[in-house]
Amino acid sequence: MWAMSRAVKRAFKYRFYPSPEQAAELARTFGCVRLVYNLALAARTEAWTLRQERVNYNATSAMLTAWKKTEELAFLNEVSSVPLQQALRHLQVAYMNFFAKRAKYPTFKSKKKSRKSAEYTTSAFRYRDGRLTLAKMDQPLDIVWSRPLPDGATPSTVTVSQDAAGRWLVSLLCDDVIEQVPASGSVGIDAGLDSLLTLSTGEKVANPKHERRDRARLARAQRNLSKKEKGSANRAKARLKVARVHARITDRRRDHLHKLTTRLVRENQTIVIEDLTVRNMVKNHTLARAISDAAWRQFRTMLEYKADWYGREVIAVDRWYPSSKLCSACGALADKMPLNVRTWTCRCGTVHDRDVNAARNILAAGLAVSACGAGVRPQRESSRTGRPAVKQEPPGVTQGIPVL
Template sequence: MATHVKRAFKYRFYPDDAQAAELSRTFGCVRKVYNLALQARTTAWYQRQERVNYNATSAMLTAWKKTEELTYLTEVSSVPLQQCLRHLQGAFTNFFEGRAKYPRFKSRKKSRRSAEYTSSAFRYRDGTLTLAKMREPLNIVWSRPLPENARPSTVTVSQDAAGRWFVSLLCDDTITPAPASPAAVGIDAGITSLATLSTGEKIANPKHERRDRAHLAKAQRELSRKAKGDGANRAKARRKVAKVHARIADRRRDFLHKLTTRLVRENQTVVIEDLTVRNMVKNHTLARAISDASWTGMRSMLEYKCAWYGRDLVVIDRWFPSSKLCGACGTIRAKLPLNVRAWTCDCGAVHDRDVNAARNIKAAGLAVSACGGGVRPQRESSRTGQSSVKQETQRATAGTPRL
């Protein structure tokens, strides 16, 4: 059955001087309104214990436009300003429900420059997109086609730190599920090998950041020599640093998209570990390499692609001893330092650390899929004298053929 989703199609565009000036003014007004509304809501709560909702901030926006010092808010389209208030309301909702931290003020230099337009503030016709307050359509590079008979519901215009302009069109799309496949794969994420598959294949880590490390260091040294402030030379140096970062991020994203698409197309079931990347990067020795590997990005891509194409993504518990567990006899080794890449079990089986982990991850994921529940450590059982991890793992892998 086809899946109907909301899908964003992102393109690069090249505005003329008038369009660039208009969008820059819009970005500034959006940031100003967001900060004013956040300040008003924060003050109302801490001083008067009042909760201010979206409707109240919308009324405040109307009043702000009538003041002399904020009259410039009337020079840009009102739709992006209303949308930023809705985004602020969503940020507070996430905060009150425990999904996010308290909203922060937008910075002129560090925050993302963007503005969102709804259908009343743009015109999409015959492959051209014209925004409110603009006479000419945007010069968009249509690198891929939109869905047939697409009608964008929202358009988001943004500019990254490298000075590139992007437009994202949110459209309804129909995705056909991939043909059913009996294959399943376990994935062990790593640094030397970005992903080791249960088939024995090791996918090398391209190390995108390391390839450009010398260029990045040079650009950062040049930036550090510029006098702090809003000077033109410092802005140019800052853009050079941003361009290097953008090149690294683009290569990394492209590689992960190709890898995850291949894994989803070839396998019906994909099994991964629930890694706590946020805690792992606190290890300053490995933080740079872990960040460059982008395990979180790979997982997020696998999540939505499996949902789109009718695949099963199984995430096993982070405490599952995939590397220490012998895939032949089920014995769990007491210690296995990171520098040990191959080890021999007491039963005589010789294991490559990463391949063995990937196979154990696959076996545990298939057991979870078949029986439900999860694989996680609990207290030791007094009856057997073994940890419940070992008991549950032995039950999960019992009868599972060794790959």
């Protein structure tokens, strides 16, 4: 069997334990990064609102130089200049995403709510013999190397952050080589709540329900937090306990999704999923908590970038495709299919498991799209006649594809 390799940029995240001096230096850096970002955002907003003037990154970089020379902002010279410049670059990217209609208008960073992070490029850190030393620091960071970096890899960017639970994290962006071993399988995936995923092969992946497992502990911590006086030290301690419960849930969920998506990508060349609008689905207050815990959007994001790494194809079927109501055996379309119906019998006599049938229909629709560009959104005429909206292919096209 032959294999190809592909060079990709990959981030490796580790936990570290800073000394008191390093923690103080990083805290100052986080504050200065937030301040520079907010000042630049205010300047760009004011320039456009009052004078219809566009301010780019070069102009804000010149502003930063001027700010450092003032008496009020002279403390900006005490931290490394690289994270401050990177903050201006991040603001530029935020504006580019806004003008491209990929995101909303940039907002100011909050001291309490925004993520605490600072990005260092190669000129602001030293990495030698597995020891990472940041600018303005004398000693290397005490990093817990839970897994090794790729052989001979040298970080191009280092991002230091502190999460809400108080954990210090460092992310190293390195060049990595992904072995692209060919795979011949194809699978359709139906996302759900009883089972997290149902595959067209009939396999059902159980839903771990990470949030439900810690719901009692989370509720107890939140009740304890609500009883503390605002601004007190005890309230800060209670808030930290709540954040640690949330971090535990998030870590378990992320770990499970990483293992699941890696397995699916390695085993299959073509993966077909539904194009779900999770943002609209969580408006259902009865299911919002369970949908959020399932993390379908995070699953799709991981699946897509890993498929790109391994040279796989991910096809998203239109959200209006009637995968649950369509018989995968004869193609007949049922009139109604309430959520409480988990098994149903088609008029052709085939007994269907609702989720397995949906996964098989999703796979068939995705393969049709891949083969001849068929649309998968049901048309009104096809809905009335009870036939699927997927373009019918000549017999030779689907030769070798197993009958579902």
